[in-house]
Amino acid sequence: MSDHIQSASHSETAPAKTPKRAALSSWIGSALEYYDFAVYGTAAALVLNHLFFPADTSPGVAILAAMGTVGVAYVVRPLGALIMGPLGDRYGRKFVLMLCLFLIGASTFAVGCLPTYDQVGYLAPALLVLCRVIQGLSASGEQSSAISVSLEHADEHRRSFTSSWTLHGTQFGTLLATAVFIPFTLLLSEDALMSWGWRVPFWLSAAVVLVAFMIRRGLEEPPAFRENKEAIAGAPSPLTLTLRYHKAAIARVAVCAMINSVNVVFTVWSLSFATNIVGLDRSTMLLVPVVANVVALVAIPLSGMLADRIGRRPVFIMGAIGGGLAMNGYLGAIYSGNWTTIFLMGIVMSGLLYSMGNAVWPAFYAEMFPTSVRVTGLALGTQIGFAVSGGFVPVIASALAGEQGDQWLKVAIFVGVTCLVSAGVALTAKETKSLSLDEIDTLHTARGEAADLAKAGIAPTRTSITNNNGTNIDKAKEYQL
Numbered sequence: 001m002s003d004h005i006q007s008a009s010h011s012e013t014a015p016a017k018t019p020k021r022a023a024l025s026s027w028i029g030s031a032l033e034y035y036d037f038a039v040y041g042t043a044a045a046l047v048l049n050h051l052f053f054p055a056d057t058s059p060g061v062a063i064l065a066a067m068g069t070v071g072v073a074y075v076v077r078p079l080g081a082l083i084m085g086p087l088g089d090r091y092g093r094k095f096v097l098m099l100c101l102f103l104i105g106a107s108t109f110a111v112g113c114l115p116t117y118d119q120v121g122y123l124a125p126a127l128l129v130l131c132r133v134i135q136g137l138s139a140s141g142e143q144s145s146a147i148s149v150s151l152e153h154a155d156e157h158r159r160s161f162t163s164s165w166t167l168h169g170t171q172f173g174t175l176l177a178t179a180v181f182i183p184f185t186l187l188l189s190e191d192a193l194m195s196w197g198w199r200v201p202f203w204l205s206a207a208v209v210l211v212a213f214m215i216r217r218g219l220e221e222p223p224a225f226r227e228n229k230e231a232i233a234g235a236p237s238p239l240t241l242t243l244r245y246h247k248a249a250i251a252r253v254a255v256c257a258m259i260n261s262v263n264v265v266f267t268v269w270s271l272s273f274a275t276n277i278v279g280l281d282r283s284t285m286l287l288v289p290v291v292a293n294v295v296a297l298v299a300i301p302l303s304g305m306l307a308d309r310i311g312r313r314p315v316f317i318m319g320a321i322g323g324g325l326a327m328n329g330y331l332g333a334i335y336s337g338n339w340t341t342i343f344l345m346g347i348v349m350s351g352l353l354y355s356m357g358n359a360v361w362p363a364f365y366a367e368m369f370p371t372s373v374r375v376t377g378l379a380l381g382t383q384i385g386f387a388v389s390g391g392f393v394p395v396i397a398s399a400l401a402g403e404q405g406d407q408w409l410k411v412a413i414f415v416g417v418t419c420l421v422s423a424g425v426a427l428t429a430k431e432t433k434s435l436s437l438d439e440i441d442t443l444h445t446a447r448g449e450a451a452d453l454a455k456a457g458i459a460p461t462r463t464s465i466t467n468n469n470g471t472n473i474d475k476a477k478e479y480q481l
């Protein structure tokens with residue numbers, strides 16, 4: 001690892017940062033990733049339970065099976081992190097971004113081409129699961145690499161704001177996926193929707209892949225990685241270093257990432273609950289996440305700017321606690337059938353409160369790891385958390401709601417408690433807003449890791465650095481070739 005302080009002469013020749021291009025590249029990839037995930041979640045809640053499972057299956061069981069296929073992509077994401085994370089740290093963030101781009105796009109397009117249960121029987125859900133597995137494996141590397149590249153290209157005092165555009169892309173992708181389904185549910189007959197209409201949103205992902213490729217092909221690797229790459233060539237693998245020295249950070253990120261349960265229940269389970277159990281209008285219900293996500297498009301960059309001013313932890317904790325507790329009001333509004341309250345609580349819960357945590361976590365989590373293992377550590381931590389929240393929360397929510405599917409209060413309590421635990425664990429993390437990436441590298445480099453790197457031929461030095469607040473940070477191990 002080369003976690004050394006750059007000299008003045010070296011910094012003059014260091015590769016330039018391109019924060020705007022990096023943010024745009026991360027934004028478009030995240031938009032594609034979450035368009036794919038959201039379009040699948042919406043389809044699973046509305047049509048896939050009817051098309052890919054036997055017709056004599058009870059509604060509750062069919063919904064549970066459809067939610068299970070939603071969860072499959074999340075469950076395999078930790079495996080994808082084990083593969084894609086080390087590739088991102090060893091061979092480059094851009095390499096993984098391009099690889100994942102085509103894997104996600106191809107698997108999503110393929111879903112739109114699949115035969116239904118009536119056509120091929122149980123082969124239909126099997127192929128559906130296979131496509132979801134490929135989505136999950138590739139998505140785990142996409143997001144962690146996108147966040148890392150935007151963070152490492154960002155100006156030091158705007159890292160949270162710049163990396164927040166990655167999550168801005170996820171909200172846009174979610175918004176686009178939901179919005180795409182609305183005209184199909186409004187204008188098409190039930191037969192047309194079930195026969196071919198549901199396929200079109202999956203095919204549209206090809207256009208996003210093309211745009212993302214055009215943007216990403218000109219992206220350069222961030223300076224922090226390029227300077228670090230040669231230094232770690234002879235060091236142990238990023239996966240070895242991460243698992244050996246950064247297990248606590250992985251666990252912390254995994255628990256914090258459970259705030260994703262708010263988004264999963266909001267975009268997937270509550271939609272099924274509202275349309276299949278309460279009997280609310282499908283098209284109107286689809287407008288709720290659309291409106292909330294429009295608000296989120298404004299709230300996310302503002303929250304990122306706030307985190308650069310007051311810190312990552314306080315903004316994240318406010319978002320986690322607020323979003324989790326607001327779930328009670330949102331699900332209660334759905335059960336009562338009050339559209340005004342449904343839209344209001346959807347905006348407050350998802351558009352404002354959840355978006356605060358959502359905007360900040362890219363910088364908050366990524367800064368828990370040094371540059372040499374950032375993609376690996378970030379991928380493992382987030383994907384474990386997302387596997388639990390995305391993979392099991394829809395199923396847990398369906399089970400908690402009972403056989404009739406109307407026990408919404410249990411679901412709300414579950415989400416609230418989950419978010420409170422995430423907020424509590426976030427308190428144990430170090431605040432890094434006032435540190436440079438070099439200082440963060442030193443702060444998070446373990447002594448044992450330093451010894452392993454020294455064996456690889458990287459010689460240690462010892463320095464002391466002062467951060468923006470005048471606090472003296474003893475850099476226990478510093479490395480130069």
